[in-house]
Amino acid sequence: MSRLRADYHTHTIYSDGKATVMDNARAAHEKGIKTLGISDHGWGHGYFGLKRKRKEDYFKEIEEARKVFPDLRILISIEANILGADGAIDLTPEEMEEFDLVLCGYHFGSKIRNLSDLWMHASNALHKYLGIGKNYVTRRNTEALLRALDHPIDVLTHPGDKGPVEIMPIAKKAAKRGVMLEINERHHYLTTEQLKEIKDLDVKFLLSSDAHTPDAIGVVEEAYKRVKASGLDVKKIVNLKGEE
Ligand SMILES: [Zn+2]
Ligand SMILES: [Zn+2]
Structure with missing residues (x-):
């Protein structure tokens, strides 16, 4: 059983996940999850984004899984890509x-539009690998990230992964825009330190597995430890089963 009521962030073979929409739905159902997000990478990912021309198939497979698991609410979701410093x-x-x-x-791995995008990736890689x-x-x-929050998105995933950010202004703007911040199992962001910094803001959080295989769906134990270590009020997390 998962401690999550809803796991909004899972991948399938439509991007770099290892299993089908149906496999993810079955796993979520078996783990007692009520709402499942199928959220493959957006088409701006150069290597494994959902192909625009496969979008209808994606929608159709999710519809089919809804019929097989009527008690499971399955959301047609996507993990869009921030392409560059302009927040596009x-x-x-x-x-x-x-x-x-x-x-x-x-x-x-998101598609590069210009030299500025290339430099954003390159400078983050230089920081990550050479410090x-x-x-x-x-x-x-x-x-x-601040500029990305001007777009009509619902969730900002793993802020700080792939490159450091100042979390306070991002969290303040997310609160203002009604965008939820993710505490991601797979990428270890938000970190305990980030959570400590922003835990008193009026912003909502969600825990997610970012599962790429069915067995990982609903598994957020490491992320949950960060929550506990930070002192974040679990009431600010929208998708726990409750009674934590
Ligand atoms: Zn991601
Ligand atoms: Zn993901």
Whole structure:
């Protein structure tokens, strides 16, 4: 059994997950989850984003899984990509409207539009692997995420993964915009330190597995430990079963 009522963030073979929509639905059902988000990577991911031309198949498979598991609420979701320092996202607002829930995060491997995008990835990689340029990348990443929050997204995934950010201004803007911040099992962000910093803001959080295999669906034990270590009030987390 999972401690989650809803796991909003799971991947399938439509992006880099290992199983089908039906497999994810079955696993969620077996683990006592009531709401499942199928949230493959957006089409702006160069290597394994959901292909635009496969979108109808994606929707159809989710519809089929809904019929097989009528007690499970399955959301047609997507994990959109922040493409660069200007906060551009790989889905237009009109495209976002087709989804029940729009997650959005910064990933390496998103399609590069110009030199500025290339430099954002390169400077983050230099920081990550060589430990240089921390102040510079922190400022640029923070700007990118703040601008991304101007788009009609519902959830900001793993803020700080792939490059450091200043979490306080991001969390303040997320609160203002009604965007939820993710505490991600797989990527270890938000971290305990980030949670401590922003736990008193009026912002909502969600815990998610970011499962790429069915066995990982609903598993958030490491993320939950971060929550406990930070002192965050679990009432601010929207998808726990409760009675924590
Ligand atoms: Zn992600
Ligand atoms: Zn993901």
